[in-house]
Amino acid sequence: MPGDSTRNAVYVGSFDPPTLGHLDIIRRGARLFDRLIVGIGINPDKEPLFSPDERIALVGEMASDLPNVEISCFDNLTVTFARDVDAAVLLRGVRTVSDIEMEFTMALTNHSLAPDIETVFLMASDKYSHISSTLIKQIARMGPDLAATSLERFVPVCVIEPLLARYRKPTER
Ligand code: ADP
Numbered sequence: 001m002p003g004d005s006t007r008n009a010v011y012v013g014s015f016d017p018p019t020l021g022h023l024d025i026i027r028r029g030a031r032l033f034d035r036l037i038v039g040i041g042i043n044p045d046k047e048p049l050f051s052p053d054e055r056i057a058l059v060g061e062m063a064s065d066l067p068n069v070e071i072s073c074f075d076n077l078t079v080t081f082a083r084d085v086d087a088a089v090l091l092r093g094v095r096t097v098s099d100i101e102m103e104f105t106m107a108l109t110n111h112s113l114a115p116d117i118e119t120v121f122l123m124a125s126d127k128y129s130h131i132s133s134t135l136i137k138q139i140a141r142m143g144p145d146l147a148a149t150s151l152e153r154f155v156p157v158c159v160i161e162p163l164l165a166r167y168r169k170p171t172e173r
Contacts, residue, residue, distance in 0.1 A: 005088040006118075008035040008085070008088065008089065009035070009037070009090070009091040010078070011025060011026060011036060011037070012039035012040075012041055012078050012081065013039075014041055014048065015133070016048045016055060017049065017155060018133075018159060019131045019136055020128050020154055020155060020156060021129070021132070023062050023063070023156055025091065026038060026062075029091045029122070033068070033089065035068050036066075037070045037071070037085045038069060039072060039073070039081050040056060041074060044075070049137060049166055061158040078090060079114035088116060090118070091120050092107075092120070093123075093124050095129045096129070106119075136163070140164060140167050144167075151164075
């Protein structure tokens, strides 16, 4: 039914940088919902590797073949962001049992803040369940020679060069 907010989901995170694990959830979410809005959370207490605009551009490029995926930034509560974009579902990916503990608390909190909004979980695909943005940054820090060959197993191709550029010494730029 057009205009039914239960057919629209938000998928929020830092995406700093976006990974193949994120892309897998975005692809699967785009098949399940009419609109999937990727929300890039801005946390003023954290110094990100990529600016919000850079992250919008990277997610936009990796999801460019998915017409029902939209991308925007937000700096308020996830449930407020969901309401602002007319979505009644929060889509989350879970990788491990320890993810579930944290996600459970978050889902309960969001439910008490906004009982009309449901959290839906997708299990990470087994080939991506070990991937996290933190791991990617550690690999990129190893230096371009080692990292360039292994990064393609963890991030979309469009992320590799911008990521390596962040860790290049000024003399190598
Ligand atoms: P945060 O900023 O909350 O740490 P991320 O940007 O890393 O989060 O992730 C946002 C969402 O994507 C979360 O639901 C997280 O569990 C999920 N996610 C992250 N990495 C993966 C992965 N490799 N496979 C599936 N889901 C993932």
